[in-house]
Amino acid sequence: xxxxxxxxxxxxKAATLLRRLEEDYPRLRFVASNRFSWHAGKQLISYSExxxxxxxxxxxxxxxxxxxxxxxxxxxSDMELLRIEIAAWDKARELSNNYxxxxxxxxxxxxxDSYRDWLHVRSTCPTCHEHCLQTTRSSYRCSNCGTGWQVTxxxxxxxxxxxxxxxx
Ligand SMILES: [Zn+2]
Ligand SMILES: [Zn+2]
Numbered sequence: 001x002x003x004x005x006x007x008x009x010x011x012x013k014a015a016t017l018l019r020r021l022e023e024d025y026p027r028l029r030f031v032a033s034n035r036f037s038w039h040a041g042k043q044l045i046s047y048s049e050x051x052x053x054x055x056x057x058x059x060x061x062x063x064x065x066x067x068x069x070x071x072x073x074x075x076x077s078d079m080e081l082l083r084i085e086i087a088a089w090d091k092a093r094e095l096s097n098n099y100x101x102x103x104x105x106x107x108x109x110x111x112x113d114s115y116r117d118w119l120h121v122r123s124t125c126p127t128c129h130e131h132c133l134q135t136t137r138s139s140y141r142c143s144n145c146g147t148g149w150q151v152t153x154x155x156x157x158x159x160x161x162x163x164x165x166x167x168x
Contacts, residue, residue: 017058017099018047021065028068036060038067040074059092059103066091077134078122078151082115122151 022030033046036057045064051057066088075081089108096103125132125142126149132142134151141148 017061017101018052020099021061025065025068028065036064038064038072040068040072043068055101056107058101059096059107062092062095062099062101062103063088065095069095076137078119079134082112082119085112085115125149 018030027043029042029044031044031046032049035046035048036051037046039046045061045068047061047064048057052061067084070087070091072084072088075084089112093103093108123132123134123140125145125147127147128142128145130142130144132140135141138153139148139150
């Protein structure tokens with residue numbers, strides 16, 4: 001019987017967090033979707049209803065709320081993306097105290113590591129393997145050997161990562 005009772009309790013708990021956030025942040029819209037993301041233009045946080053049934057989903061929701069409260073819009077460089085991800089987790093950590101949640105620090109660092117790895121790959125010169133600075137949103141140039149290379153603008157496919165371009 002426990003197996004049948006458990007999910008309801010979990011669902012109830014997640015629904016409570018969502019409801020509290022909706023009450024506490026009436027200017028934001030919370031919309032069920034298949035992923036967690038913050039859409040600055042629409043002032044909308046999308047969330048996965050299924051994922052909200054577990055703790056990680058709650059952390060993801062607070063992370064997106066972090067983006068929202070910090071007014072994150074779009075980023076212009078890979079480094080900036082990493083910076084806003086760090087900032088959103090800092091904010092989520094702060095918010096978690098208000099909702100009696102505790103975000104696992106390892107989970108945060110794992111998430112940030114995936115950005116760091118991504119940044120590392122993109123910023124390494126294909127010719128001499130020096131670390132380089134990004135010149136435009138989609139290109140890097142090596143100050144050591146002069147090699148230039150393009151990077152895609154597609155971002156990491158992590159459900160809680162996405163920030164939407166602000167539509168003015
Ligand atoms: Zn080089
Ligand atoms: Zn994020």
